[in-house]
Amino acid sequence: MNLGLSPQDAAFRDEVRAFLDSALTPKLRRAGTLMTSVYCDHDAQLEWQALLHRRGWAAPSWPTEHGGCDWSVIQRYIFTRERLLAGAPTSPLGINMVGPAIMRFGNDAQKAFFLPRMLTGEHFWCQGYSEPQAGSDLAALAMRAVRDGDDLVCTGTKIWTTHANVANWMFCLVRTTTGPRRQQGITFLLIDMDSPGIDVKPIVMSSGEWVQNQIFFDEVRVPLANIVGHIDDGWTVAKYLLEYERGGTAYAAELQVKLDAIRRNLAGDALLDDPLFTARLAETEIEVEVLDAMEAEILAALGDDRAIGADASMMKILGTELQQRVTELALDAAGPMARAYQPGVAVPGGPIVGYPIVLDDYCSGQPWQAIAPLRYLNERAGTIYAGANEIQRGILAKAELGL
Missing domain, CATH: 2.40.110.10 (Butyryl-CoA Dehydrogenase, subunit A, domain 2)
Incomplete structure (x- = not known):
């Protein structure tokens, strides 16, 4: 999406970049850049959340009365994209999931007890x-x-x-x-x-x-x-929260960053001269741009506390299936170096059972070549969690087509 930033939004982008440049340690950049799972390493998440909380940016989409930023859709997009470009970790699950549910349906005592502890990371x-x-x-x-x-x-x-x-x-x-x-x-x-x-x-x-x-x-x-x-x-609360899980996740910014990396860094000259690979890459880039525009509309609706209904299902289908296609492109770009199982070079979202992780472990190629198959394996679950995409297509067929 071509944002066409206003002077105020451009100044905000520069503020975000300055914060990321000063706040991100090499350890945190590694955790965000080399993560293989949906969420990054637990310790890195908590450390990053503490930094965001001190800056007052722990919950970009929350209203200020609950300790959030109350940022506009464009500001949230800018922050997400700049965070990804800088290699920052992800935020804990509660911020974008149970937090909005408690704000909408919880009582005053629940809001006072749970929301501040969610912001600090005390409650994970x-x-x-x-x-x-x-x-x-x-x-x-x-x-x-x-x-x-x-x-x-x-x-x-x-x-x-x-x-x-x-x-x-x-x-x-x-x-x-x-x-x-x-x-x-x-x-x-x-x-x-x-x-x-x-x-x-x-x-x-x-x-x-x-x-x-x-x-x-x-x-x-x-x-x-x-x-x-x-x-x-509870089904009323669950439906509201599922809209956030399916529609409140902004996929496009991360996908654009990964596609840029594939085009600039990952795919060698031989692949970029391959018309079949470049056609697949271009087609995926176009579909991500379409998803980006749709996300802007949906996130604006969520920001105004409007129900998005079946749009959440459409966004979940497109986002997760494009995630898988991007990892398939990365796997192709990695070539034979992706065959070896080398989790030690990455920063997994949890312990690797039966594998002694050593930072800077030997890698048979570039680190991204070792990470590509791990991310590929993790993204296989994307079309299943938060309601399998087959279920989402059923929701769309009923809500939009009357079938």
Whole structure:
């Protein structure tokens, strides 16, 4: 997207660049540039969040009354793009997920307690949605929560939970009653991960990283005060949050940075002279530009607190499928050097199980050639999480085509 920056926005861009240049240490740049997962290394995330909090930039899309920046859509776009260009880490999950849900549906006590701790990184969140029999069909969730006095007693399991091994809080959907419609009787709950009865088991990803987890709840007691919204009406909160997860993620800026890197640095002269590869690269660049324009409209709607409905599904489909295509291009550009499994040269989002990670480990080519297959493996999950793209196409068919 050609922003055509106003003098004020150009000055803001320069301010962001100056901050990034002074705040990013070599360690943080490495963590952001060489990350292989959806989220970067946990320690680097917390260190980066602390820097942003001190600068007052911990939550770009939050209103100022809750400690956010209340930036315009263009300012948020500028910050995201400059952060990616500088190699800065990602922010913790809670900022763009449960934070907006608490601001919209939480009570004053919840806002006062949770939001400041989210900004500082004291509370590091994970998402308790999917279950073994309830993934894209989220309404099929079965984890029970039975009221006992001032508590809900929770029993069941959640799966594919990112960073549950390091999180100290979870926002979770539980079933409090069973009715004729599966979406009824679901409650949105905030759970302290140090509560007795919680057991976190690792799920090792195809890249070798321990980022995903399965969590078992054995009669875990959670205060009723931790219900967001109303009991049995958690589906309303979940739908709002899913719009943020599917539509609030800006894919285009990161994709543009990666495509620029492929064209300038990754693909050698032989590939750039290959008409088939350059055609694929150009086609992907054009589609990313289209996504960029659509994201600007959707992010503007979210910024005005307007529902975006089925547009979130369209954005999720395009964004995740383009993510996969970009990693396929990078893998082709890496060539035979991408065949060796070399996670030591990267900064994974979690421990590599059974592999002794050593910083600056030997790499058979350039670092990007070793990282390309790891990112490729991680992006395979993109079309599944936050509701599989097949489900999103069904939503679009019903909402837009009346099928």
